[in-house]
Amino acid sequence: MKLKKVAMGITVVMASSLLLVGCGSSDDSSKDKKDSDTKQTETKKTAAKTDGTMTDGTYKLEEKNYDDNGWKAFMSIEVKDGKITKSDYDYKNKDGKLKSEDADYEKNMKAKAGVGPQEYLKQLNDSLVEQQAAGSVEVVSGATHSSDAFINYANQLIQAAQKADTTTISINNLAKMEDGTYKLEEQNYSHNYRVAFSIDVKDGKITKSDYNYVDKDGNLKSDDAEYEKNMKAKEGTGPAEYIPALNKSLVDKQTPAEVDTVSGATNSSNQFKIYAAQLENAAQNGNTDTIKVYNLVEAE
Secondary structure, eight states: OOOOOOBOOOOOOOOOOOOOOOOGGGHHHHHHHHHHHHHHHHHHHHHOOOSSOOOSEEEEEEESSOOTTSOEEEEEEEEETTEEEEEEEEEEOTTOOBGGGOHHHHHHHHHHHSOOHHHHHHHHHHHHHHHOSGGGOOOOTTOHHHHHHHHHHHHHHHHHHHTTOOSOEEEOTTOOOOSEEEEEEEOSOBTTBEEEEEEEEETTEEEEEEEEEEOTTOOBGGGOHHHHHHHHHHHSOOHHHHHHHHHHHHHHHOOGGGSOOOTTOHHHHHHHHHHHHHHHHHHHHTOOSOEEEOOBOOOO
8 A cells, every 4th residue: 555645734833923002192103003913813813724725925033053164054945836946955054155156175975975955955946846746855965964854954944834823933943852751743634644753852862752644533543453454465564563663763863864765655754754754853842832734635
């Protein structure tokens, strides 16, 4: 049984407005402003989509911290008519210089890895526009780390577009994960199931990973004997095997990108890695709010 790909989306928490209330003759104007702000907030909530389709606009993401070589990533996508028409992923240093324009970096990396930022950044950006889904972007040989980051960030931007949230996403890269439980849940059911995923972090390490699929009655896909039988007959593995394997691999490896892909469950493995990276980013920010993913469901 070949599982259909699901485009994923994320809810980013909206910033609330700070209302300054005056006194005396300013009370009426303050009340009007409060009423106006309330209406604007309600309009935004009403306009937010839940069906997984993208809203036209520009969506941005930035890393907060420079790496050991003095670079930090930034990314934006432009959506028009519900499609990604442009992707801009690059790195900048403190002087605002772009990695894609750094001739020395290009020369040195290409000599060692066979590819440089001039090539791999363009390949990644072009691939996202062509594929329209982060999980379908192919990792560029020689630029694995950048490819993994790109796929994670592209997914979060797509999720922002699915929620019509143009707030710039801030990634606290290089930060140690804060202790706590971090959760992510898809909101839409595909083939009667949706993803529910959580990780526990203690002393900066992932101590537990609980990734599974649940139906409307709260039943788990890993407990679905019929699903297990049908999938295992066609793919050689079923949810009773690949789901525990993915959870164990994340705890063992501690790095989402290094999680082992389970043969016969490639799509689920790739989805797991992307969501795990997103939960890692949440843990780096210490944000324990449940991430709500308004995933796009293909016709069944």
